[in-house]
Amino acid sequence: MSSSKPLHSPLRTTTHRIRSAIIITVAMAVTGIVAAGAVVVSTLASSSGHSAAAVLSPGLGSIGVDALGADGEVDDEVSVFDDDVPAIANLDPALLDAVRRAATDAAALDDVTFTxxxxxxxxxxxxQLLREAVDEYGSEAEAARWVATAETSPHVSGDAIDIGPFDATYWLSQHGAEYGLCQIYANESWHFELRPDAVADGCPAMYEDPTFDPRMQQ
Structure with a gap:
């Protein structure tokens, strides 16, 4: 006479049920935490006017974009026609108009694009740029050949623009006077300022570098 055991003993069944209940409880708790987090992120995004992705990753989302450029920073893709970029929008209107006319003609006549x-x-x-220049060049005197102070820089007043790439810089060096746009410093071929008299008289002689510019002696 043979005897047989049940496939599942009462102890095993009870243990299995307890384990399943624990798993379900943990899963529900995690789901609740995730849902609560989503509500918080959604609320923050709504109140700040930014996307949820921006709240979670401000360096990559719209929060980061809003901060980027607020002080005049630019990236490699900025055009002279980007009105929403502070570095462009805050330029002197006459300078910006001249640069845009030159950029339009350069693109149409010679397929040259200004950035x-x-x-x-x-x-x-x-x-900040001046401090970085001092660190790079080793002294304030040497840094002054490349970066002006905040009190003297024509960039701060909106009266200067640095153009790239090389073919655009070269094009503007050849044709800029027609628009009143002149290179000011021999060591900064990319730096242009508006000199309206250049349309009739040509651009004035360049300074060797900014330290020779009387405006920088203030």
């Missing part, structure tokens, strides 16, 4: 390496800058951004 903006720098335009308007806030005083704090200019001071």
């Amino acid at each position: 903006v390496n720098s335009g308007w800058r806030s005083p704090s951004y200019q001071e």
Whole structure:
């Protein structure tokens, strides 16, 4: 006479049920946390006017974009026609008009595209660039050949623009006077300012570098 055991003993069945209940409880708790987090993110995004992705990753989302450029920073894709970029929008209107007319003609006549390496800058951004230049060149005197102070920089006043790439810089060096746009410093071929008299008289002689410019001696 043979005997047989049930496939599932009462102890095993009870243990299995307890384990399943724990798993379900944990899963529900995690789901609740995720849902609550989503509500918080959604609320923050709604109140700030940004997307949820921006709240979660401000360096990549619209929060980061809003911060980027507020002091005049630009990237490699900024055009002279980007009105929503502070480095462009805060330029002197006459300078911006001349640059845009030149850019339009350069594109139409010679298929040359202007990009903006720098335009308007806030005083704090200019001071930051100067500090970085001192670190790079080793002294304030050497840094002054490349970066002006916030009090003297024509970028801070919106009266200067740095154009790239090389073919655009070269085109403007050849034709800029027709628009009143002149290179000011021999060591900064990309730096242009508006000199209206250049349309009739040509651009004035360039300074060797900014330290020779009387405006920088203030």
